Amino acid sequence: MERLKKRRDFLAAAKGRRTARRAFVMETRDRGDGGPVRFGFTVSKRTAKKAVERNRIRRRLKEAVRLAPAEAAGRGFDHVLVGRRAVLDADFAALRADLQSALQEATGPARRKDGRRPIR
RNA sequence: CCAGCCGGCCGGACGGCCGCCUCGCCAGAUCUCCGCAAGGAGGGCGGGGAGGAAAGUCCGGGCUCCAUGGAAGAACGGUGCCGGGUAACGCCCGGCGGGGGCGACCCCAGGGAAAGUGCCACAGAAAGCAAACCGCCCCGCCUGCCGAUCGGCACACCAGCGGAUGCGCCGCUCGGCCGGCGGGGUAAGGGUGAAAGGGUGGGGUAAGAGCCCACCGCGUCGCCGGCAACGGGGACGGCACGGUAAACCCCACCGGGAGCAAGACCAAGAAGGGACGGCGCGGGCUUCUGCCCAGGCUGCUUCCGAGCCAGCCGUCCGGGUCGGUCGCGCGAAGCGUCCGGCGACGGGCGCUCCAGAUGAAUGGCCGUCGCGUCGCGGGCUCCGGCCCGCGGCCUUACAGAACCCGGCUUACAGGCCGGCUGGCACU
């Protein structure tokens, strides 16, 4: 898994499409170059005050991303996962399922003009 | 057995599958990918991979840069019984003094208030200079009352002469009491207050007072013990010296400032600018040599020393910012053992190499065991609980390295070991 490390990339992703789930918010940006997919993680001090908790949130999200099938994330995308406190005691299988659906939605067809999700 | 005190330690264990970071070795024909570049990633094998507090950032150092070197001083900040340990410390050890506890033991910013200044609200006579005030005592004078002796009978009184007796009246003297004025002696006592000019007891006195005595406290000076803080004891003094320095301050000692986001290098790349070299560079006197006087700048100040600046020409370098690499893992290191020391600690020998991220590595899932807790069932019981089985829950408290080290402080489920004190019972 390739990681996002520059502040620039995080700011760019924050302007992209947002996909919210119970335990996290995913910000997605299509770089348009068809290159490898990259992931970034954000857990702020406001989310969890203690460093142990912030570490645990990021690590569980990272593991969920690692176990996700490579083709699900698409090509040329930057995904930033903003962790919430719910990650701490969420069931891991449910976390993976949420990630999978979020990736599917984020890399799928663009939203309709009214901003609602496409009807399946 | 119960209650308690002190010190030290642990803070889940084993295993499976899939992953992450890093180090070493091998391979690596410079092959592929990312990047403008610097550089980074990609293979195999092996090793290592969070804490006792990694935390707070309260102290002390190493290391790095900044400042022109040295000395003295000022300012500011800190520390504060004595001795020792240490690279150093505000830390630690041992001791001393004070306070608390039946005790084991615990607590103390614990120098100086006879260098100076400030403050001590309210209450209180008075709050720090010692006196004033109330009160107490003595003397004198005055007024009033009472009593006694003596003298007297004008008035009042009496049954009455008469003032002999009784009730009385007047006067002298003496004594007592109340009050006032004046003079003096006192600090024992005076609702208060955190604190009141040594304390307690006795003697003494007109009343009192270290006025005298005993003990305690205090001060001064010798002596003895101790490196010292200090302790013991003696003589003398005869109360002078309230508290507050985490109020200003004084004394002694320590401290230059900033911090790895320090700093160095590399790549891309303007302007200001910088470095080096050459020539040149204040005023006066003088024929020249030379002599005299000098400006500005560089630390908070002074002194000594050192250096730089005034222009022109030439050559070279070239910041910030973004990115990359280093700094960055052998150290006041850990473990074991022996020796010295009451101890903190020091020394010798042997063994080991033990995290290095930088949007930041320890994760995910599972099995077995252990611990804790809850529920149910059974058994035992000194009725407080203990044991066994099954099941559920937490899979466990506080908490995540960010240059490193020594301390301090703060947070912490549960548990282990050792020593000691008090009480009860039994032997």
Add this chain to the structure above:
RNA sequence: GGGGCCAUAGCUCAGUUGGGAGAGCGCGUGAAUGGCAUUCACGAGGUCGGCGGUUCGAUCCCGCCUGGCUCCA
């Protein structure tokens, strides 16, 4: 990672030789008005962020925690 500052009534803030806890707005009651606003009078409201210490006495002085703000790069 490293510096600095703040915390006092519901809100915004004063508070120094350490002895009284305060102001404005807001709130409540009353007056005035036919009614409302303005105005006037009166009143309630505080572990001075927490825990220790110094002192006779602490919002104030000294430690240690907690929460918040801010600066450097």
